[in-house]
Amino acid sequence: MITEEVKARMREICARYPDPRSGTLPCLHLAQEAEGYVTPDGIAAVSEVTGTKIDEVESVVTFYSMYDRAPTGKYAIKVCTSISCYLRGCDGLMEHFEQRLGIQRGQTTADGSFTLQGVECLAACGMAPVLQVNGEFVENVTTADADALIERLKRGEAVAAQPGAWNVLPSKTGASAQQTAAGSGSAQTGKAK
Amino acid sequence: MAEQEELVNLTIDGQPVSVPKGSLIWAAAQKLGIEIPIYCYHPKMDPLGACRMCFVEVEKMPKLATACTTTVAEGMVVSTTSAKVKKGRAGTLEFLLINHPLDCPICDKGGECDLQDFTLRYGPGGSRFDLNKRHFEKPIPVSENILLDRERCIACQRCVRFTQTVAMENGLVMEQRGFRIEVGVDPAAPFDSIFSGNVVEMCPVGALTAKNYRFVTRPWELKKTPSVCGNCSVGCNVRVDVRVDKVLRQYSRTNDAIDDGWLCDRGRWDLDWINDTERLRTPLIRRDGQLQPVSWDEALRFVAERLRAVRDQRGARAIGGIGSTHTTNEEAYLFQKLLRAGLGTNNVDHAHGRFPATEPGALPWAWSDSIAGLEQASHIVLLGADPYHRQPIVDLRIRKAIRAGARVYVVTPEANRLDRLVAGVIRYTAGHTGTLARALLNIITSDGLARGEQGAQRAADRRASVAQETPERAAQVAGVDADALRELAREIAGAKGAVILYDEAATLEPSGATLAADVLDLALITGNFGKPGAGAGPLLADNNSLGARDMGLLPDTLPGYRPVGDAAAHAALGGAWLATLPAEPGLSYTEMLSGGVKALYVMGANPARDATPEQLAALDALDFLVVQDLTLTETAQRATVVLPAVAYTEKDGSFTNTERCVQLVRRAMQPLGGAKADWEILVGVARALGLGWTYLSPAEILSEIGRTVPLYAGVTRRSLGAEGVRWPFAPGERTPEGRATITGSPSITWQMLAEGVARAQKPGGELIAPRGRGE
Numbered sequence: 001m002i003t004e005e006v007k008a009r010m011r012e013i014c015a016r017y018p019d020p021r022s023g024t025l026p027c028l029h030l031a032q033e034a035e036g037y038v039t040p041d042g043i044a045a046v047s048e049v050t051g052t053k054i055d056e057v058e059s060v061v062t063f064y065s066m067y068d069r070a071p072t073g074k075y076a077i078k079v080c081t082s083i084s085c086y087l088r089g090c091d092g093l094m095e096h097f098e099q100r101l102g103i104q105r106g107q108t109t110a111d112g113s114f115t116l117q118g119v120e121c122l123a124a125c126g127m128a129p130v131l132q133v134n135g136e137f138v139e140n141v142t143t144a145d146a147d148a149l150i151e152r153l154k155r156g157e158a159v160a161a162q163p164g165a166w167n168v169l170p171s172k173t174g175a176s177a178q179q180t181a182a183g184s185g186s187a188q189t190g191k192a193k
Numbered sequence: 194m195a196e197q198e199e200l201v202n203l204t205i206d207g208q209p210v211s212v213p214k215g216s217l218i219w220a221a222a223q224k225l226g227i228e229i230p231i232y233c234y235h236p237k238m239d240p241l242g243a244c245r246m247c248f249v250e251v252e253k254m255p256k257l258a259t260a261c262t263t264t265v266a267e268g269m270v271v272s273t274t275s276a277k278v279k280k281g282r283a284g285t286l287e288f289l290l291i292n293h294p295l296d297c298p299i300c301d302k303g304g305e306c307d308l309q310d311f312t313l314r315y316g317p318g319g320s321r322f323d324l325n326k327r328h329f330e331k332p333i334p335v336s337e338n339i340l341l342d343r344e345r346c347i348a349c350q351r352c353v354r355f356t357q358t359v360a361m362e363n364g365l366v367m368e369q370r371g372f373r374i375e376v377g378v379d380p381a382a383p384f385d386s387i388f389s390g391n392v393v394e395m396c397p398v399g400a401l402t403a404k405n406y407r408f409v410t411r412p413w414e415l416k417k418t419p420s421v422c423g424n425c426s427v428g429c430n431v432r433v434d435v436r437v438d439k440v441l442r443q444y445s446r447t448n449d450a451i452d453d454g455w456l457c458d459r460g461r462w463d464l465d466w467i468n469d470t471e472r473l474r475t476p477l478i479r480r481d482g483q484l485q486p487v488s489w490d491e492a493l494r495f496v497a498e499r500l501r502a503v504r505d506q507r508g509a510r511a512i513g514g515i516g517s518t519h520t521t522n523e524e525a526y527l528f529q530k531l532l533r534a535g536l537g538t539n540n541v542d543h544a545h546g547r548f549p550a551t552e553p554g555a556l557p558w559a560w561s562d563s564i565a566g567l568e569q570a571s572h573i574v575l576l577g578a579d580p581y582h583r584q585p586i587v588d589l590r591i592r593k594a595i596r597a598g599a600r601v602y603v604v605t606p607e608a609n610r611l612d613r614l615v616a617g618v619i620r621y622t623a624g625h626t627g628t629l630a631r632a633l634l635n636i637i638t639s640d641g642l643a644r645g646e647q648g649a650q651r652a653a654d655r656r657a658s659v660a661q662e663t664p665e666r667a668a669q670v671a672g673v674d675a676d677a678l679r680e681l682a683r684e685i686a687g688a689k690g691a692v693i694l695y696d697e698a699a700t701l702e703p704s705g706a707t708l709a710a711d712v713l714d715l716a717l718i719t720g721n722f723g724k725p726g727a728g729a730g731p732l733l734a735d736n737n738s739l740g741a742r743d744m745g746l747l748p749d750t751l752p753g754y755r756p757v758g759d760a761a762a763h764a765a766l767g768g769a770w771l772a773t774l775p776a777e778p779g780l781s782y783t784e785m786l787s788g789g790v791k792a793l794y795v796m797g798a799n800p801a802r803d804a805t806p807e808q809l810a811a812l813d814a815l816d817f818l819v820v821q822d823l824t825l826t827e828t829a830q831r832a833t834v835v836l837p838a839v840a841y842t843e844k845d846g847s848f849t850n851t852e853r854c855v856q857l858v859r860r861a862m863q864p865l866g867g868a869k870a871d872w873e874i875l876v877g878v879a880r881a882l883g884l885g886w887t888y889l890s891p892a893e894i895l896s897e898i899g900r901t902v903p904l905y906a907g908v909t910r911r912s913l914g915a916e917g918v919r920w921p922f923a924p925g926e927r928t929p930e931g932r933a934t935i936t937g938s939p940s941i942t943w944q945m946l947a948e949g950v951a952r953a954q955k956p957g958g959e960l961i962a963p964r965g966r967g968e
Contacts, residue, residue, distance in 0.1 A: 043381070058366060059367055
């Protein structure tokens, strides 16, 4: 359910633009925030507020990988798979996460704590490979960093020591690139239960 | 065109060409007959530049340019054949084919596929891609009629742009992105548009296919004939695609002035009635209470005998004829000629709307402007009209007008598909369209909203007649919002150009007797008349509704709307037909169906379907009922004689659409064995009656119409050309071979209105006298 209060905030956003449809993206973020993911209800609300047709909003939602179409776990780990991160070994990183969490990309762990997703460019190519946890960036991620990250999250700690900043994990070394690239050798073995 | 368009000169492949400023390189090449391959671009939609197929090399530009997004510039030098272009196109095709199956022999599009054709012409000979191709569940339905094979899609987005920007309906959208991009539908917004079939026609590959056509034939087995759709009164230009003895589909044969290159799903696919296995293949005569097969000779002799007997015993007035809004002009003309000249009665009519009697010589009731004119309108008012369901391609043109900024008012009893797109919606109790029209006239005449001298004069003439018809009264009897009517009246009176359209069916409502006249006055008084983008008129029901009226399928007028009592018309037509014509007006459709006649000749109509119990009883009580039709209709089941006729795809002829455009229909297939075209049957009956008719073809009949019907003066198959001409006609320039031509009138002007049919009677001062025997 999108409450009237959320809709009022959406209208406020749309009022900032000459054409209300320009508010489609921020409104969708609001809808996702309100319900945890973008539901058909959320799409209908955005369609109503922006004066666009439902199918057009649907098209936008599918285009951007930041919008979730299904409930996510407590922590949504979004690993960038676009070109810079790919060259810096995101495949190995992703496989490491899959093994470590015992799930495939796109899935959520049975206890509901982690969702693992591959997403399009997160606009941090200079610090590739990068990932986001519930919207917070983690950069230059090595497989060791990944393990440390999961441990932190399992303990209920923040993503990084300084939340909200560009999160550079303490274990950063110059060798990290080789380390992550080396991790990409174990293709298709991530089915560990 | 008052102002000269600014031209830009450029060279393409060494050939100089001049095109209007702002043209695309693609259009300039088109003008020279140079093919530039395209997928995403479509001439009727804005450029997108997504497919990268239309690469050309432009001198002094560092990289290849896309011809569909680059506008021409003075002195530009373009090459479509350079080595760089060839490499670019081959590269694009190699990329497209990475994800596309190479299974043309089993693809439904094979043979008419742009990807297949362009790969042969511009593509690489082979592929360097040796991995597995993508596979999807296939096919998936995207609508009731259309299936999608996603692996064939090249993501050109033509279909998506059509549904979103042209049809402005819920429909197809692009989902996901990058290599995952695919066409899809949102279940919350089903693709149920009546314009959906256009996406199948414009799909450049075999991704979108029609459920009722796919895997039924191969394109090269089709016989393709340019013709006109025989469905509603819009008269969209089509290509009829026939395989052996079945019509499989109609594709658009773009006529910018009528259909703008689109077709509705009814026109495209509703052709089963032509392929119906229940079609009649032999004449039937009722014997011992049963309809039994007989030969054509026997049937025609029998019809003539019985008609003659009824005439001899009870007089010509005991015979009547009900014609059709579906048959060609030629057949409607022959039908009333048979009744009037052959049998001596004016009892001839068809099912039609109510149009008030006009002064002799006045301009007939018809839409005074054109479909294309809608684009120039500042206001469009739909009074009791639902073009989306009844004249779909007019609705599509209204959507185009909305995009151009037109304010549209939908004034209908029921919800209308246009509601969510328009400036205003007014609802009222069904049956009161006429009440609303008169209330609008009341507001305009009493609030002094008339414009121009002629408008003020007309307002003064009408004021008293609508004095009682206040918007408050309309609110009371029709449940309409009086203030909304006032606002609408002010909008119409202040419009730069308003087009006011009503449905023919609204004239049949209890309040609709004077609707046609009231709406015309509304336009005349408010100065919305006589120019493109302004005017008034009916949206008629069927493909030849107007032609049936033009051809005199009416009890009180001869062809061309000349009164049956008009001595001059009588003499002229009687002379041409070598007959003495009855001067008394005949019985109307309902009078003939209420026991007014003893013998009834029905051509292509089915009065029993909508008849009251009394009318059914009267039909059963007839001495003689002859029916010409394709199948054993409700009326034919009651007939004494049934004569099997053919559909419009099986004969030549002409139709006149709702905006006065006379267009040629061409035979697209062999007539069903045993059945005959209505005109052939009529000639047969006439000959059996001893009338000596010698028509050998519809062309001959049309030429006679061109000589004897003033409104159609000069019409021949040749003069109508490929895209038809709108009446009133004027003589055009002679062709180099010295052949006469005619030009049409997109809009009816004040002068034409004042001079009426007289203008058409004497084009260029030259009297049209009947030539030859003309019988």
